[in-house]
Amino acid sequence: MTDTLLEIENLRVAYPSAHGYTDALRGISFSVGRERLGIVGESGSGKSTAGRAAMRLLPPKARVSADRLQLQEIDLLAASERQMREIRGGRLAMVLQDPRYALNPMKTVMAQITESCRLHTKCSRAEARDQALDMLEAVHIRDPRRVARLYPHELSGGMGQRVMIAMMLIAKPQLVIADEPTSALDVTVRGQILDILNERVEAEGAGLILISHDLPLVADFCDRVLVMYGGQIMEELAARDLSAARHPYTVALNESLPPLDRKVAELTVPEHDPKWLEQRR
Amino acid sequence: MTPAVEIRDLTITFGQGRARVKAVDSASFRAAPGEAFGIIGESGSGKSTILRAITGLNDDYTGDVLIDGQQAQKPRTKAFFKTVQMVFQDPYGSLHPRRMIRATLAEPLEIHRFDRKDDRIAQVLNDVGLAPEFAYRYPHQLSGGQRQRVAVARALLLEPRILLLDEPTSALDVSVQAGVLNLLDRLRRDRGLTYVMVSHDLRVIAHMCSRVAVMTQGRIVEELSADALRDQRAETEYTQQLIRASRGTAHA
Amino acid sequence: MTDLPGSPPQSTLRGWLEAPGATSPGQARAQAAWRSWQRLVANKAALAGLIVLLALIFLAVFGPALTPYDPMAQNLSERLLPPSGAHPFGTDDLGRDIMTRILYGARITLMMAALVAVIAGPIGLIVGATAGYLGGWTDIVAMRVVDIFLSFPSLILALAFVAALGPGIENAVIAIALSAWPPIARLARAEALTVRKSDYIAAARIQGASRFRLILRHVMPVCLPSVVIRITLNMAGIILTAAGLGFLGLGAQPPSPEWGAMLASGRQFMLTSWWLAAIPGAAIMVVSLAFNLLGDGLRDVLDPRDD
Numbered sequence A: 001m002t003d004t005l006l007e008i009e010n011l012r013v014a015y016p017s018a019h020g021y022t023d024a025l026r027g028i029s030f031s032v033g034r035e036r037l038g039i040v041g042e043s044g045s046g047k048s049t050a051g052r053a054a055m056r057l058l059p060p061k062a063r064v065s066a067d068r069l070q071l072q073e074i075d076l077l078a079a080s081e082r083q084m085r086e087i088r089g090g091r092l093a094m095v096l097q098d099p100r101y102a103l104n105p106m107k108t109v110m111a112q113i114t115e116s117c118r119l120h121t122k123c124s125r126a127e128a129r130d131q132a133l134d135m136l137e138a139v140h141i142r143d144p145r146r147v148a149r150l151y152p153h154e155l156s157g158g159m160g161q162r163v164m165i166a167m168m169l170i171a172k173p174q175l176v177i178a179d180e181p182t183s184a185l186d187v188t189v190r191g192q193i194l195d196i197l198n199e200r201v202e203a204e205g206a207g208l209i210l211i212s213h214d215l216p217l218v219a220d221f222c223d224r225v226l227v228m229y230g231g232q233i234m235e236e237l238a239a240r241d242l243s244a245a246r247h248p249y250t251v252a253l254n255e256s257l258p259p260l261d262r263k264v265a266e267l268t269v270p271e272h273d274p275k276w277l278e279q280r281r
Numbered sequence B: 001m002t003p004a005v006e007i008r009d010l011t012i013t014f015g016q017g018r019a020r021v022k023a024v025d026s027a028s029f030r031a032a033p034g035e036a037f038g039i040i041g042e043s044g045s046g047k048s049t050i051l052r053a054i055t056g057l058n059d060d061y062t063g064d065v066l067i068d069g070q071q072a073q074k075p076r077t078k079a080f081f082k083t084v085q086m087v088f089q090d091p092y093g094s095l096h097p098r099r100m101i102r103a104t105l106a107e108p109l110e111i112h113r114f115d116r117k118d119d120r121i122a123q124v125l126n127d128v129g130l131a132p133e134f135a136y137r138y139p140h141q142l143s144g145g146q147r148q149r150v151a152v153a154r155a156l157l158l159e160p161r162i163l164l165l166d167e168p169t170s171a172l173d174v175s176v177q178a179g180v181l182n183l184l185d186r187l188r189r190d191r192g193l194t195y196v197m198v199s200h201d202l203r204v205i206a207h208m209c210s211r212v213a214v215m216t217q218g219r220i221v222e223e224l225s226a227d228a229l230r231d232q233r234a235e236t237e238y239t240q241q242l243i244r245a246s247r248g249t250a251h252a
Numbered sequence C: 001m002t003d004l005p006g007s008p009p010q011s012t013l014r015g016w017l018e019a020p021g022a023t024s025p026g027q028a029r030a031q032a033a034w035r036s037w038q039r040l041v042a043n044k045a046a047l048a049g050l051i052v053l054l055a056l057i058f059l060a061v062f063g064p065a066l067t068p069y070d071p072m073a074q075n076l077s078e079r080l081l082p083p084s085g086a087h088p089f090g091t092d093d094l095g096r097d098i099m100t101r102i103l104y105g106a107r108i109t110l111m112m113a114a115l116v117a118v119i120a121g122p123i124g125l126i127v128g129a130t131a132g133y134l135g136g137w138t139d140i141v142a143m144r145v146v147d148i149f150l151s152f153p154s155l156i157l158a159l160a161f162v163a164a165l166g167p168g169i170e171n172a173v174i175a176i177a178l179s180a181w182p183p184i185a186r187l188a189r190a191e192a193l194t195v196r197k198s199d200y201i202a203a204a205r206i207q208g209a210s211r212f213r214l215i216l217r218h219v220m221p222v223c224l225p226s227v228v229i230r231i232t233l234n235m236a237g238i239i240l241t242a243a244g245l246g247f248l249g250l251g252a253q254p255p256s257p258e259w260g261a262m263l264a265s266g267r268q269f270m271l272t273s274w275w276l277a278a279i280p281g282a283a284i285m286v287v288s289l290a291f292n293l294l295g296d297g298l299r300d301v302l303d304p305r306d307d
Helices: A045-054 A081-087 A107-122 A123-140 A144-148 A156-169 A185-203 A213-222 A237-242 A248-256 A274-278 B047-057 B080-084 B101-111 B117-127 B132-136 B144-156 B176-189 B202-207 B226-230 B235-244 C014-017 C024-044 C043-068 C098-134 C138-148 C154-165 C171-198 C200-208 C213-249 C261-268 C275-302
Strands: A002-017 A020-034 A036-040 A062-064 A068-071 A092-095 A175-179 A207-212 A223-228 A232-238 B005-014 B019-032 B036-041 B063-065 B084-087 B162-166 B193-199 B211-216 B219-224
Touching: A002 A045, A002 A207, A020 A081, A020 A175, A020 A207, A020 A232, A036 A045, A036 A213, A045 A068, A045 A175, A045 A207, A045 C014, A062 A092, A062 B193, A092 A156, A092 A223, A107 A123, A107 A144, A107 A156, A107 B080, A123 A144, A123 A185, A156 A185, A156 B132, A175 A185, A185 A207, A185 B235, A207 A213, A213 A237, A223 A237, A223 A248, A232 A248, A237 A248, A248 A274, A248 B176, B005 B047, B005 B202, B019 B036, B019 B047, B019 B193, B019 B211, B019 B219, B036 B047, B036 B202, B047 B084, B047 B162, B047 B193, B080 B084, B080 B176, B084 B144, B084 C200, B101 B117, B117 B132, B117 B144, B144 B176, B144 B235, B176 B193, B176 B202, B193 B202, B202 B226, B211 B226, B211 B235, B211 C138, B219 B226, B219 B235, C024 C043, C024 C275, C043 C098, C043 C275, C098 C138, C098 C171, C098 C275, C138 C171, C154 C171, C154 C213, C171 C200, C171 C213, C200 C213, C213 C261, C213 C275, C261 C275
Parallel strands: A036 A207, A036 A223, A092 A175, A175 A207, B036 B193, B036 B211, B084 B162, B162 B193
Antiparallel strands: A002 A020, A002 A062, A002 A068, A223 A232, B005 B019, B005 B063, B211 B219
């Protein structure tokens, strides 16, 4: 991770609620280079908000502030909506949880991928088609010509997620944000999808942020991990050290997971402790 | 000993003509009284379909469903539901959105003409670790874990001996899941309940159950003990693959 | 390990209504009603509609006390007088005070609206929820009947019923109710179809609930909000249909001060004495608009899904 792709400093997000504003992110700072960065946390921890804030995809009613939100030379905070449209899908791509909802049900696979390609690179229709077929092959779809003619509802979950990866990566983005890309998939296909994602990201020399609630998966897949809780980053550590984390929240999360290698009489239920928020590392 | 739940050659088909598919293909298993029996499989494997057939929510099946050695009647009788109850996967969908928790919990008591309704509701809420005031909430005022506890409470009100659990924690965070799993485990031991639990999560199944059936494409391909599962002593290729994927060693 | 509800209840009424956790069924219901009320108040247009309708009810109840005139008494020496201090809305061709007649007419309009809602609402809800939940032959038969009713414009259908039953305000109400329930049934059926497969219905079945209980206690409460919204929005159409029947001479009969009939009899004087037609016309418009605005607002109030 020599050069920094995305740099975030003191990012705060709040949503309007019945009694003033409710904080979703309380000042988080991190940077990501050409590496696999994992962001783990439970629902409501703010992990998805962080990803969406970087894409500037939060709803207009959200109150966003940051000291710095920089994608290489571009100041994302100052970028116009028009510039953002070029950046999204062009330099920054996002892979979402469920391809059934993220793909347009009325368009064929081919139409969606070529559209994404032509929006961000100045290529002809024929070039876009060729690139799309190459891309489908690159995500290990055996018969790209057949699959290209299908509609999203005709795809299985794993196949849909490959198509989404193809669509998101065809414009050769510098940074891919994957928000729970495998949570809607069966266990036995999760590994394949992550391998494909990793392969593509490495081939393009891009960075990857993997947002997930699944600690073992992130520990296994990423280089570096941020643990989030209550809209803050609790700790940052190397992924291989995740099972030996020392922050009480991470420890509690690890312990609450039913172990696969031994029998335990009772699981440890994390008692949420307000002090966690002060023990940031 | 007579099994509490036994299914024999259970076959369920959906659709007609060329679109006809066997969702469950001659599945058989037995769960002894007081045992936690698990069924693991991926989406579309037919595991939840088996539970719906046992409860009679779908009684369009062939084969046998035996409760305490007795053939379950079609359609199921009211008495059947005092023996067999079920907890659904999605706590956001299984509680009526417009009814107060108290109304949801009072319903089985009204149908089966139980007395002391308020006492029983307060007691069962206590049993699942909720304060009595939760009776006066609406579902949207509760968290996912609290809703699932209410769903468990509802299933317990009729004092059944058999509980069918359809992915009871898959919609919950792990820290919340731990609490619900502990609750279910304690209830089974304290009350001598028999569980048939369905899940896609090997960790959950291995933790909760003593014996596990592995399902794929409508068939039970293997039945093994939880110890064998933990020690990775599976016989079929599919089960081995499932274990590898769950342990997170499926890729580099 | 017990989850505790939030802070203890406060002593003021507002505190009691906004306390994070209710401690009795009554408080829980009051809190739910209070949240609905706050959502309604937040929608200014709906609030305006509600105020107009409350004013209409007030005038219908106390109207006779607010005017010195008799709605039926003719006074040919004062015919076709333009609006003035003595007659704020002028007088008609028989010298009757138009404001007095509008006030008395409000009773008729409200009575008709209420009667139609009471007849068409339950029929539509019961037919729709039952057909949607049971499915199969019940559904097919019920929906074909609905289709037949829907294939006629409601005014034409009402005309046919009135022609068969004879003119008069009671028959007009029956005719309008008979033409108003089918769209409501179809709406209720659509809602019932979406809930019949839901887990909470399955859960209730596993408690041993009968079909009757499922439809009455589980399916109907889900269909009810959209039915109420629909009826409120339809109310404008119902008032217009009633006015139309009155206008055609098939609803309320002269000398009844029904707004539609007043509009019809004022038509021939429209060029010389505009107030005869314009005043009842404006009354119909204001009430229809109020119902529409309120119906729109009820959508926000009764749909607490995104709470």
